[in-house]
Amino acid sequence: MKNSQRVALVTGGTGGIGTAICRDLADNGYQVIAGYYSGGNHEKANAWQIQQAKDGYDIAIAYGNITDFECSKTCIEGIQKEFGAIDILVNNAGITRDTTFKRMDPSQWFEVINTNLNSMFNVTRLVINKMLEQEFGRVINISSINAEKGQFGQTNYSAAKAGIHGFTKALAQEVASKGITINTVSPGYIATSMIMDVPEPVRDKICAGIPVGRFGEPKEIARIVSFLADAQSGFITGSNISANGGQHMH
Numbered sequence: 721m722k723n724s725q726r727v728a729l730v731t732g733g734t735g736g737i738g739t740a741i742c743r744d745l746a747d748n749g750y751q752v753i754a755g756y757y758s759g760g761n762h763e764k765a766n767a768w769q770i771q772q773a774k775d776g777y778d779i780a781i782a783y784g785n786i787t788d789f790e791c792s793k794t795c796i797e798g799i800q801k802e803f804g805a806i807d808i809l810v811n812n813a814g815i816t817r818d819t820t821f822k823r824m825d826p827s828q829w830f831e832v833i834n835t836n837l838n839s840m841f842n843v844t845r846l847v848i849n850k851m852l853e854q855e856f857g858r859v860i861n862i863s864s865i866n867a868e869k870g871q872f873g874q875t876n877y878s879a880a881k882a883g884i885h886g887f888t889k890a891l892a893q894e895v896a897s898k899g900i901t902i903n904t905v906s907p908g909y910i911a912t913s914m915i916m917d918v919p920e921p922v923r924d925k926i927c928a929g930i931p932v933g934r935f936g937e938p939k940e941i942a943r944i945v946s947f948l949a950d951a952q953s954g955f956i957t958g959s960n961i962s963a964n965g966g967q968h969m970h
């Protein structure tokens with residue numbers, strides 16, 4: 721099957737890393753759908769889509785709140801109706817609510833766990849059966865360096881992102897015999913608005929600790945996703961690919 725006949729959904733597709741993933745997958749010939757939420761700000765997503773079109777990218781958009789199973793269901797069913805089964809799922813959407821644990825309130829804990837971990841169930845559960853039926857699928861979960869090493873101020877985020885590793889490895893075993901691979905990508909600090917929320921002096925200190933001497937670029941993550949999405953990457957499953965400029969080696 722040609723890439724052009726394959727359908728790829730990227731959650732958080734209009735965000736910093738998500739945009740790069742959508743464009744890289746589109747460059748590789750897939751029919752790409754960018755999931756967005758933005759609290760229902762459809763104008764923002766429409767403007768994003770128009771900008772992509774101006775840049776030569778024909779990317780569809782689909783509204784859905786990944787913390788909500790029913791809302792995700794409506795979103796996925798809409799995509800399946802319009803484009804057919806989803807062949808490639810990139811679980812990329814995520815948030816931070818950084819604070820030290822002693823100050824963390826329940827909303828900061830649960831928002832991060834719901835968005836970054838429970839969404840893995842909400843979205844993947846809704847696409848996996850069609851992948852099993854068609855005996856092909858690629859699920860690529862975006863975790864983080866801070867799942868691997870922990871991070872001061874991110875007990876919620878590190879816990880959720882570390883949970884993704886267990887999810888990836890368990891599901892990979894369940895679906896391996898049906899042509900479906902499940903993998904994790906763990907980016908280090910990438911230049912998007914997410915790291916701009918970190919106070920500047922703290923951010924500068926983090927950057928100084930990255931051996932390559934800079935933050936990563938979204939497209940450096942996107943190319944790993946496209947590699948894993950490829951039909952020829954079928955022997956890679958339950959794996960984690962770290963891309964962090966040498967900040968954490970293991």
Ligand code: CAA
Binds near residue numbers: 816917
């Ligand atoms: N290790 C040890 N101590 C640390 C520390 C660290 N990494 N960071 C801060 N501290 C200490 C400070 O030295 C300070 O000590 P004193 O009280 O003795 O002076 C104390 O902790 C409080 O530090 P702050 O003044 O920074 O406290 P704050 O309450 O204003 O902020 C914080 C705390 C929110 C955790 C802030 O330090 C912060 O934002 N840190 C960065 C967190 C981070 O890296 N987030 C990543 C976001 S991007 C992302 O998540 C994407 C990804 O996957 C990589």
Ligand code: NAP
Binds near residue numbers: 758785815835908910
């Ligand atoms: P970003 O620009 O803030 O993108 C995050 C995306 O998540 C947004 O597009 C957002 O969509 C979406 N999202 C948030 N809550 C959602 C919800 N409830 N339902 C649906 N979508 C939701 O951040 P980014 O840097 O590109 O991050 C992308 C992923 O990479 C995240 O999982 C992040 O944890 C991970 N990561 C980032 C870094 C980094 O340094 N930047 C490093 C490691 C891992 P809307 O705006 O439409 O709501």
